[in-house]
Amino acid sequence: MNHACYWLLDSVIENPFPVHWLNPSYEDLSMAFNRKHHGLSLSEVEESFSELCEKRYLGVYIGRHFSEYDQTPLFPSMLEIRSALRGETMMHYVVTPEGGKQWEALSPPEWQKYSVTGGTPMCIVAGDKAILEELLLLESYIAPSYEIVSESVRKSTIKPWRATYWKTVAVGYSACFETVKNVSTTKDTSMEAYNRWSEILNWYEQPDV
Template identity: 30%
Template sequence: MDEAEFWLLDVVVTGRVPLEWLLWEDLDEALNRPGHGLDPDALLDMMDRLFRGGFINARRPQRSGDHGELGRFLHRSEIEATLHGFESGMSYGMTARGGARWEAVTKPDWSRFLDESAGIDPDEVEVLGLDRDRVASHLRQHTLWAVVPGSERWEKLVPWQATYWKTIPRGYRVTVDWQREAPTKAPDWDAYKRWIQWYDNPFDA
């Protein structure tokens, strides 16, 4: 696996990305990471190879009242049209085979993986993880939200859909309230980055 192929898989580990974004001039800003570095022809060749290899698939956004489109294969002409914005709304993501290929080079420790996001209620935050103690420690020491003490509501998930392509036999979700006006200390970004690290990037300098 070369660096460009790794980038195209790694960027969709936790969520799908619209195909047309891949040719945006502001891709770095949109994804908050350096871009893939491929010119349009090289990008098309790489995406075509990943689709044909069964490592990625594509889907349209889920519409109200349906269950969404299952991931589908795109032919080269469809990939090209979508990349250039002639077929909008199509996103791509990893298949289970692509996930296994990514895992083979990154050696992820799923016990360290944490999924933190705003809850359904705007005054709530959710944190999910395989290791209950790690989820609890995250809330106590590392979350960037001002959590209301004593507001934790725990739930065991069997199985746990850790990402859209990865299912783990067990996981935990905790929902907490947060204080919008509460002061928060300035985060130690280096420590936070080490804390949330759960896999290796073989191309890190």
Template identity: 30%
Template sequence: MTLDEDDLWLLEAVVELATPLHMLLGPKVALALNMPRGHGLSPEALCEKLASLSERELIRVHQAGDEAVVARTRAELERALSQGERFSPDRFVYRLTPRGGEAWEHYAQPDWSRYIDAGWDREPEICVIEAASREAAEEEYQRHERSGNEYRPLPESKHGEVLRPWWATYWKVLPAGYRLRYAWVSRQLDVHRIMSSPPPAPWYSSLAHDR
């Protein structure tokens, strides 16, 4: 299957999370979606691309509050792009299908052994790290200990478990993974340490480079 750079941008944008359609029309779409660049498409061209990806069953566009309500045609997608506020259940989102995930993998060549999913909750004050192995999760935990962010891990609270299978993302399932949880308390933000810390190594080849 042949995909152009616009197709690949739209696939990469939803590798980890489904994305509300209206975010694709924002003036700072690259910043909003943490992408290297924006897609550079007009609203009309964007609709054409979304319709083409949907027709090839690489993405699925549906209402956030009811996955049975889908948009496939250009006319449906035009309405979907303009429908719903930020947190409204009427807004439409798009996501990869398993076929779309496979197509993205073909081009991006991800190394799932290096993929990390980490998030902090405030109520309760817990961090959850998921990775392909205990070693990878522990390495990420050590990064958190060294980090200058506002969340200081409490080592005595650390608890791990093996996941079989592991839902690495909403579309990618691997035979096994590892989940590590820990409680945290607030600490002083150290901006210098954050800025001087090396970023984690990329786990896939980004297809959304600057034009």
């Protein structure tokens, strides 16, 4: 698999994104994907996207809003892809289960290290109990603007755990909690804690493609 195809697959491993964000002229591309610009021309994006759709590694959902990824995705033609890349048709693209298998073969992930954080109340879910406990401890150091209300922490086990919209693993461990604003003006992000947090979040390796 070449760089272009891998970049496209890898970009939606955790979340779907609008197809038009892939247009090289999209000024917020790097910020939107939170990764380095793909460096491809528009024609290269079109050809690679079409190739992945033909192989059923990528699919699309049409529309601006959707909440169900259980529906069967569509596989657009080149004309439809071009229209979406130019923002004329709103599409979101997703990795399919088969595309996910191809990605896993290239970037063997450590799903036990995978985690998600968010929601109200705030929740952290991880594939390993020890990882969850460590992330819970690190939270107040990497986000010094608030503190966890310790007595509000509620833990649970999720079997099976839908880690991403396309991947379900045997088990996940969850901790949900309330937070309060930190009134201290001296509490700063610990670099040691941040480095460890970054290490944990590095749950797969990108291949040299």
